[in-house]
Amino acid sequence: xxxxxxxxxxxxxxxxxxxxxxxxxxxxxxxxxxxxxxxxxxxxxxxxxxxxxxxxxxxxxxxxxxxxxxxxxxxxxxxxxxxxxxxxxxxxxxxxxxxxx
Amino acid sequence: xxxxxxxxxxxxxxxxxxxxxxxxxxxxxxxxxxxxxxxxxxxxxxxxxxxxxxxxxxxxxxxxxxxxxxxxxxxxxxxxxxxxxxxxxxxxxxxxxxxxxxxxxxxxxxxxxxxxxxxxxxxxxxxxxxxxxxxxxxxxxxxxxxxxxxxxxxxxxxxxxxxxxxxxxxxxxxxxxxxxxxxxxxxxxxxxxxxxxxxxxxxx
Numbered sequence: 001x002x003x004x005x006x007x008x009x010x011x012x013x014x015x016x017x018x019x020x021x022x023x024x025x026x027x028x029x030x031x032x033x034x035x036x037x038x039x040x041x042x043x044x045x046x047x048x049x050x051x052x053x054x055x056x057x058x059x060x061x062x063x064x065x066x067x068x069x070x071x072x073x074x075x076x077x078x079x080x081x082x083x084x085x086x087x088x089x090x091x092x093x094x095x096x097x098x099x100x101x
Numbered sequence: 102x103x104x105x106x107x108x109x110x111x112x113x114x115x116x117x118x119x120x121x122x123x124x125x126x127x128x129x130x131x132x133x134x135x136x137x138x139x140x141x142x143x144x145x146x147x148x149x150x151x152x153x154x155x156x157x158x159x160x161x162x163x164x165x166x167x168x169x170x171x172x173x174x175x176x177x178x179x180x181x182x183x184x185x186x187x188x189x190x191x192x193x194x195x196x197x198x199x200x201x202x203x204x205x206x207x208x209x210x211x212x213x214x215x216x217x218x219x220x221x222x223x224x225x226x227x228x229x230x231x232x233x234x235x236x237x238x239x240x241x242x243x244x245x246x247x248x249x250x251x252x253x254x255x256x257x258x259x260x261x262x263x264x265x266x267x268x269x270x271x272x273x274x275x276x277x278x279x280x281x282x283x284x285x286x287x288x289x290x291x292x293x294x295x296x297x298x299x300x301x302x303x304x305x
Contacts, residue, residue, distance in 0.1 A: 006211070008142075008146070009210055010207070013203055015112060017199040019116070020195070025120075030125040034119055038120075045139065045142065049146060052147055052220075053215045054215075055221075057235055061240055071255070076262055079265045082266055
């Protein structure tokens with residue numbers, strides 16, 4: 001490991017905050033979902049980094065589980081977006097307020 | 102060493118491009134670049150199996166799903182474009198929070214340095230750290246229950262997607278009416294596509 005784990009963790013944090021910025025500022029549902037994928041990947045990078053640093057593959061297993069959950073989340077999220085868009089075409093997620101009460 | 106910095110710059114650039122892109126299709130391209138760079142980063146961290154999984158699952162499955170949904174939603178209807186920009190509202194608090202959290206991470210990392218352990222075995226050998234053999238043994242012995250739970254999660258996701266997005270026939274079990282010949286859905290880019298999409302599924 002020629003590069004210190006701190007650099008990987010810093011990169012992971014930067015990617016995480018870029019993803020958070022995407023979720024918070026963008027109002028296009030698809031780009032918001034993609035930003036959530038960025039968050040998942042940033043967390044995965046941290047897990048794999050510490051797995052390598054401690055030579056313990058439990059981090060790999062957990063990253064694998066995160067990838068699986070991300071796949072399920074993407075499938076369900078995109079299905080919700082598609083169904084909602086089918087009813088009322090929208091561009092801004094704030095337009096979708098049927099469940100607001 | 103150099104590979105890390107090149108990959109890091111590429112990953113940050115592609116992530117920024119993903120978040121700031123004008124259309125979702127451009128975001129997908131940026132995300133693809135990010136995932137490929139991340140897979141290379143996994144290789145650098147000796148997580149060979151995860152690198153392959155990253156390419157196959159993320160770039161091969163999830164991104165294709167995104168592309169399909171974009172193609173489905175933006176055909177014929179008005180351009181599925183950006184909404185209003187909310188960045189001015191959240192810019193300063195977001196930057197402050199990010200700086201605070203980043204400083205916290207940096208302080209924590211500097212105060213407790215990680216003693217890097219060298220994994221046993223030759224890199225790239227059959228059962229070395231992070232290889233398929235190593236990963237598979239860990240997954241199917243000590244972590245068998247989480248693996249089974251993963252299968253359950255995927256099954257729940259599949260059922261959920263079918264319930265949410267599938268035809269009503271699939272839910273109620275009613276028999277599907279035969280489609281009349283000659284009244285097929287038009288895939289031509291006309292405003293009518295909006296109507297045929299809003300009815301949901303093929304017209305009887």
